[in-house]
Amino acid sequence: MVAMESRTIEQLNSENIVLQEKVAELSAINKIAHILGTSLEFEEFLDQFIVAIQDIVKCDHVLILVQDDQETILQYGASNFKLPGDQQSNLEGLRIGTFQPEPGSIVDTWSNGNSVWAKPQTNEDNLSIKWLSTYLKTDSFFGTPLRSENNLIGAIIIDNSTSGKPIEKEHQYWLETISPSGAMALQNARLHHKTVRELADSMREMYILRQIDRELSDTININHVFEMTLDWALRFSNAQSTSLALFDQESNTLHFLFEYGYDVPQEQLDIIRQEYGSGITARVANSGYAEVVPDVSMDPDFVRMATNTRSQMAVPVMREDRVVAVITLDSKKLNGFTDAHLDFVQKLATRAGVAIDNARLYEEAIREREKLSHILNNTADMVMVIGNDERIILINQAALNAMQLYTNQDYTRRLASETFEHTALWATFQRAKNSGENIIEEVMMPNERIFHANLRRFEGIGWIVVMHDVTPYKEMDKLKGELIATVSHDLKQPLSVMNGYIELMIMQQSVTQQGLNSVHMIRKAMQNMRQLIDDLLDLAKIESGIKLNLEAVQIEQIIQDCIEQVKPAAQNKAITVINNITETLPAIMADRSRMRQILINLIGNGVKYTGTEGWVKIGSEIKSNTLRIAIQDNGMGISPEDQIHVFERFYRVRRPETDNIEGTGLGLAIVKSLVEAHGGQITVESKLGEGTTFYLALPIAQS
Numbered sequence: 001m002v003a004m005e006s007r008t009i010e011q012l013n014s015e016n017i018v019l020q021e022k023v024a025e026l027s028a029i030n031k032i033a034h035i036l037g038t039s040l041e042f043e044e045f046l047d048q049f050i051v052a053i054q055d056i057v058k059c060d061h062v063l064i065l066v067q068d069d070q071e072t073i074l075q076y077g078a079s080n081f082k083l084p085g086d087q088q089s090n091l092e093g094l095r096i097g098t099f100q101p102e103p104g105s106i107v108d109t110w111s112n113g114n115s116v117w118a119k120p121q122t123n124e125d126n127l128s129i130k131w132l133s134t135y136l137k138t139d140s141f142f143g144t145p146l147r148s149e150n151n152l153i154g155a156i157i158i159d160n161s162t163s164g165k166p167i168e169k170e171h172q173y174w175l176e177t178i179s180p181s182g183a184m185a186l187q188n189a190r191l192h193h194k195t196v197r198e199l200a201d202s203m204r205e206m207y208i209l210r211q212i213d214r215e216l217s218d219t220i221n222i223n224h225v226f227e228m229t230l231d232w233a234l235r236f237s238n239a240q241s242t243s244l245a246l247f248d249q250e251s252n253t254l255h256f257l258f259e260y261g262y263d264v265p266q267e268q269l270d271i272i273r274q275e276y277g278s279g280i281t282a283r284v285a286n287s288g289y290a291e292v293v294p295d296v297s298m299d300p301d302f303v304r305m306a307t308n309t310r311s312q313m314a315v316p317v318m319r320e321d322r323v324v325a326v327i328t329l330d331s332k333k334l335n336g337f338t339d340a341h342l343d344f345v346q347k348l349a350t351r352a353g354v355a356i357d358n359a360r361l362y363e364e365a366i367r368e369r370e371k372l373s374h375i376l377n378n379t380a381d382m383v384m385v386i387g388n389d390e391r392i393i394l395i396n397q398a399a400l401n402a403m404q405l406y407t408n409q410d411y412t413r414r415l416a417s418e419t420f421e422h423t424a425l426w427a428t429f430q431r432a433k434n435s436g437e438n439i440i441e442e443v444m445m446p447n448e449r450i451f452h453a454n455l456r457r458f459e460g461i462g463w464i465v466v467m468h469d470v471t472p473y474k475e476m477d478k479l480k481g482e483l484i485a486t487v488s489h490d491l492k493q494p495l496s497v498m499n500g501y502i503e504l505m506i507m508q509q510s511v512t513q514q515g516l517n518s519v520h521m522i523r524k525a526m527q528n529m530r531q532l533i534d535d536l537l538d539l540a541k542i543e544s545g546i547k548l549n550l551e552a553v554q555i556e557q558i559i560q561d562c563i564e565q566v567k568p569a570a571q572n573k574a575i576t577v578i579n580n581i582t583e584t585l586p587a588i589m590a591d592r593s594r595m596r597q598i599l600i601n602l603i604g605n606g607v608k609y610t611g612t613e614g615w616v617k618i619g620s621e622i623k624s625n626t627l628r629i630a631i632q633d634n635g636m637g638i639s640p641e642d643q644i645h646v647f648e649r650f651y652r653v654r655r656p657e658t659d660n661i662e663g664t665g666l667g668l669a670i671v672k673s674l675v676e677a678h679g680g681q682i683t684v685e686s687k688l689g690e691g692t693t694f695y696l697a698l699p700i701a702q703s
């Protein structure tokens with residue numbers, strides 16, 4: 001209290017003033033801080049910032065400079081400076097470099113955290129102040145830096161040129177008071193602005209990449225892929241020029257395919273490259289790693305192709321682990337490429353790599369297709385592919401000829417029924433379709449030629465039909481058959497005469513015992529010869545189209561008869577013949593005696609080619625409309641090489657173990673012809689030394 005009383009009115013007044021000043025200072029800072037919280041929109045923030053500065057500092061004009069994203073310049077942010085006429089737009093173009101500023105220049109002073117007070121007399125000595133005074137059309141201004149964590153992020157410039165009042169210490173005081181919180185507010189607004197923009201950029205990037213993917217997947221032209229890639233790279237990275245070079249790893253050479261935006265003429269580019277090499281592009285081609293060079297003047301490898309290039313980015317286009325091309329982008333800005341630019345161009349390069357692959361694969365596929373179609377159209381074999389929808393996928397010239405279709409018409413996509421229903425192949429195709437099995441058979445085509453047809457089902461495709469013209473073989477075969485038939489017939493007659501005399505000699509008993517032995521040998525040989533001739537004649541008859549006496553027969557009964565018939569031979573070798581058919585089988589349409597001939601042959605062979613104490617088993621199986629009879633033995637077996645030939649005439653397997661077995665090699669040929677005459681099929685499965693199974697597939701009679 002005592003102290004209080006001792007204070008004078010003056011003292012109190014001056015304390016009051018200090019207090020008021022402090023309050024004013026606080027309220028000014030508060031005001032700036034308030035802006036920080038209210039506006040997120042960058043432009044709006046800058047406008048409000050100007051109003052607040054003007055309000056607190058009490059000056060005529062305010063100009064706020066802000067640093068650009070690359071942090072290389074201070075540029076116009078917002079202002080209420082009024083320059084005469086068209087110079088207002090100049091103001092908005094105001095840019096001051098911050099990269100390596102001259103010592104003592106405005107930027108240098110600001111970077112060090114100091115304000116600049118330009119007065120007419122100082123303007124003359126300091127070039128940068130003089131330049132800015134002229135630019136802003138004012139001879140006195142005050143500029144204070146906006147710094148965040150010691151980095152220059154902007155500046156505030158004020159002047160009083162309208163009112164003509166000089167800038168006072170007070171102005172300086174207020175401006176410097178609010179600048180730290182102003183800088184904080186600016187930094188926040190910038191960060192927010194940057195985040196929003198980055199978000200928009202990544203949205204844009206996503207959108208563009210989607211579009212790129214769509215366009216690239218539609219493109220099969222490699223040059224077009226490159227052109228599009230460069231166009232997007234240029235647009236997205238704000239580069240001024242770009243090139244794309246193909247790289248050949250073997251010869252280590254770059255071939256520049258596209259170049260955009262260089263101010264040096266094309267011929268000169270080539271000359272420069274010949275003389276100085278391809279600089280950073282070549283480096284990236286060799287390393288396979290993308291590079292961003294923020295300042296080309298610092299890179300010893302850089303080769304200048306455009307006068308104003310200041311930074312460069314080069315990205316490799318890879319296929320598997322090889323560099324196939326390099327995209328190079330030039331910017332006239334220092335540090336002109338951000339991580340986002342690099343990331344985007346790398347994504348583009350990846351896509352271009354895939355697109356190149358696709359385009360190459362497509363070209364290869366086309367080439368292969370042309371080759372294949374050339375081969376297909378020049379082969380004498382009929383080739384046809386039918387899709388699952390029963391439409392023609394492929395049909396070659398030979399097929400068109402054989403079907404007597406128009407050779408100059410395109411039958412692809414046509415229905416199979418429209419294309420070959422008129423041919424015998426249609427029935428074969430229907431059978432293959434209904435049974436789901438592959439079919440191999442001979443078909444007579446409308447051009448009256450006989451084809452060996454092979455119909456195969458391919459999952460996911462449909463059916464492939466390959467048909468080989470066997471007409472010449474058929475004709476030769478027929479001739480051979482006729483010849484054999486004639487000769488055999490002519491042989492039969494002298495054979496009968498010889499046989500008569502032999503029998504007479506035996507009856508007359510006019511020869512010695514030794515002579516009689518020889519006569520018996522001759523009789524045996526003649527019997528074999530007769531068997532051979534009978535077989536030959538029989539085969540010729542069957543092949544020329546025998547008339548079968550078809551009736552519904554129960555094959556299990558015939559099998560039982562045949563077993564009885566071969567029993568003596570089997571018993572001689574202690575071979576067991578086992579009939580595994582116990583149930584009644586569906587009837588088949590067959591010629592009873594021919595069916596017996598078939599089965600005797602097969603069961604007889606089983607006994608003939610099986611060693612003592614072996615077995616022969618007969619079984620059956622029903623599969624859709626087919627009755628399958630299996631005649632299995634555990635005899636000597638047939639090698640795969642011999643299996644293909646056993647149904648041929650006169651084919652006999654030559655092995656030591658078959659040496660003493662008699663035969664003509666005609667049995668299976670007759671069996672095959674007979675089975676086929678019945679509309680059936682015969683196949684063999686065998687393993688040498690283990691045994692053989694013959695399968696007889698016969699169509700079941702439709703009741």
Ligand code: ADP
Nearest residue numbers: 605606609646652653663664665666667668692
């Ligand atoms: P062959 O009169 O020689 O018996 P085939 O036409 O009946 O004539 O048979 C042709 C050849 O097939 C025979 O020579 C024989 O080597 C072989 N073969 C036939 N059936 C069998 C079988 N069940 N086991 C082993 N080989 C056989």
